Amino acid sequence: MTQNSQDMTLVVTGATGRTGSRVAEAARAAGLTVRPATRAQGFDWGDRSTWADALRGAAAAYLVYPTDVGSPEAARAVGLLAHEAMGLGVRRLVLLSSRGEELARPTEEALRESGADWTVVRAAWFAQNFSEGPLVEGLRERGELVFPGGEVREPFVDVRDIADVVVAVLAASDRYIGQALTVSGPRLLTFGEAVAEIATATGRPMTYRPVSPRQYGDHLAGFGVPPEEVEFLVDLFETLLDGRNAYLSDGVQQVLGREPRDFAEYAREAAGAGAWKV
Template structure:
């Protein structure tokens, strides 16, 4: 197996939660990063912007801005993958969701493109508690979420990014494979909130609701009806206990243990993430 380190990697969502970390990890590994976001003229919904971003690159990290299980993601990932291959960019890594059946058509669209593909299936991100729509609830003292008492092996996005970058220069070692990543232990959402409260030094509550009730809250925040329906279905299935186990993808690719939730919570609390 020959490792290739003089690579130019297109990173979609380069300013987003995972893409920014993939870009940072890729630069740290000595790879050349070509950011692909609207700020750089790339748009997932405008195919005319794709070729200029992909041309002369060696690899690409694909993360769709919508849920990976949406029909829009399936269509766009398939089309982009085919265009990448036609331009000579055969090494493609897709971020997918562990246990999400809705994501399988998107993964299949990647496989059918003829690319040297890798799918990284990630557990629920630790950073969902520190970035995005859940943060406001925690800052207000209560997280309302349809997680019930199910246990999840929350994974640090930095580990996801390191795994993505670790698969890129490894020749064909991870081509045609799915790598599944999780954190090192299982926590319920209530237990996760308790660890955040301890790290932040304040009282926080967790209130579980049904997926349908949570969908109604999303609709009240202006989320489009079709997206609400998809998310309700995803939460109803993804949070049914099917993910209550550990995966060894971090150790498999990186040769080390994944970061622990307590480490994430301490760092985010020190940064003032959950101050009321």
Template sequence: MTRKTDMTVVVTGASGRTGSRVARAAQAAGLTVRPATRAQGFDWADRSTWAQALRGADAAYLVHPGDVGSAAATRAVGLLAHEAVSLGVRRLVLLSARGEEQARPTEEALRESAADWTVVQAAWFMQNFSEGPLVEGLRLGGELVFPGGEVREPFIDVRDIADVVVAVLLAGDRYVGKAVDVSGPRLLTFGEAVAEIAKATGRELTYKPVPPRAYGEYLAGLGVPDEEVELLVEVFETLLDGRNSHLSDGVQRVLGREPRDFADFAAQAAAAGTWRA
């Protein structure tokens, strides 16, 4: 039987926000990481590229490049999970979204694959403020325009997500067949989060809440496909309704420590020049 520390882990999205951290955390734990990105010939949209990435591995971390609640994610995760199991890769960990009802079909597609599955249901990423589409508004315009209203969110550092994923993989069967709900240590509104970033950077930064539909029009203007815009508007209208305004103890249970705090994230990202104009 493969020893846990001899595990080869396929990491999809290994150049992305969570995958890059999962890859680093897995390597630090002594696991062998097999990046599955387009640069390595893997493409979620091309099934012919999957077997080469999966064959001979022991486990895989699955993060779909689109929203986990999309029909494309549901189909791709289900198909890839079945293929992984057929190739002997039974241990699969899926990144999903905490409180997102649209994500449940994708989680179900994983469960139906007969894999030894774990779902990590994560709160809103702290790194959404420092990487991806939201950072440019803060960096260049000093303003975050977003449909978060005044809802309070338990923002989580993606490094904690990565540490949980690796710990789950190293824990044998302990988390097989389970969903692990992970959040940060405290609740903040989007406005309060921007205020903490402003304090860390010494800049005047503001938050402008807008209705989800207006934000969808903004995304459409950026060239986001209509189908994706409609899904995101639906997600924002439901996910940001306060359903996630509570803390969970997944990080503490899996890692035996407290999750990283938003102020520490902001200070580190500011020191790296993330929001420097």
């Protein structure tokens, strides 16, 4: 990017979400001007008429598609938004994607085909999924995580590391244009081991109860999740949680020159902030 990063206006989609909120925070700390693109600000991924106002006059955008990057609607929406951004002079686009998720590849391809100066950040499972979102209630209220993770090992990544990578990529001019970067945490844990570390951090007994993806889908349906979303998530968990992601990635070290944050550090900080306090 030719302009000084200090003068950059960054559009952040999902700016109140798990990664978007941290990207916005890290970007402001780096001196960037952040323009949140949320429904509260008038932006809607499902309404193309809202996109231009969010993008016009910006230099870059962080794209995170709601529900999932591999959902059936994601590729079309990301492709259309990328073309809209290009037409408004917003060439620098960074997409959050998912490590090991084959269903995400059409969305990544739609971004590449737009002609934008793109970077894809493929992330491992978020550490913050245990403290923010649908999984936290069971841990907080009952001290139990019910999830179809079996004994698979995952290098849970702190979303703050994802945010730091995104901002560093944007500040690095053209160094990471046209690259897919893969980020993870520094060690492999099973979901049961992760819950045990949360229990240590909170001083509360906690347990992990593995179930099949189909049983978990029935659990979601009981909470009112739409049938089509349930089917998508069941298929997603059947593939993503088959052991394919049981390895470490070096994207954090590659971009930031440091080790990623450890899960134990995350658990201590989240416990201290009351994430699992009844």
